[in-house]
Amino acid sequence: NAGVMQNPRHLVRRRGQEARLRCSPMKGHSHVYWYRQLPEEGLKFMVYLQKENIIDESGMPKERFSAEFPKEGPSILRIQQVVRGDSAAYFCASSPEGNYGYTFGSGTRLTVV
């Protein structure tokens, strides 16, 4: 039973490009969460999704950021027109329904140059 799979592990984008981060939850987990860790800081909640539904996006910037968790396939965090301040580690986690038992992926480290 594979854990939470995130890809790519490292992503380099030039300012103005788009970044797409993928997350495949653990088998049987229907809840996906995205967190961002800026350098020298803790993890900050971005968005909470279930299949085809955004449950809570209160932590996600209103502009340029979007997330989806389609019926088939991985969850995608999309950042349009990236800026240097978007450079961070982005972690995805999944949990079974109604359970606090998060499992985190290894993260995607985004570097904007």
Next chain:
Amino acid sequence: DQQVKQNSPSLSVQEGRISILNCDYTNSMFDYFLWYKKYPAEGPTFLISISSIKDKNEDGRFTVFLNKSAKHLSLHIVPSQPGDSAVYFCAAILNNAGNMLTFGGGTRLMVKP
């Protein structure tokens, strides 16, 4: 406004001694608390948790204490081992707010052989 704070960015302890990591929170509506351990270039891994109806939870070398009146929790590791060297994050869940975690900024623990 940081609702969960870890005021010590780092802690150094001798192998075999006790490590005490502290965490303070401001929101009295938090009802579940967790500790995560994070190695470089990996995602956080769950360590131990405690519900707000308890004041202590123990799992092997790890014990979490919760003082609700002081809005303070601590993680005790005894005896500390070099493999415990990592960044430790405390996190809290708000009552009836889904499964969103609010993280502290982390404490880097170094256990010296």
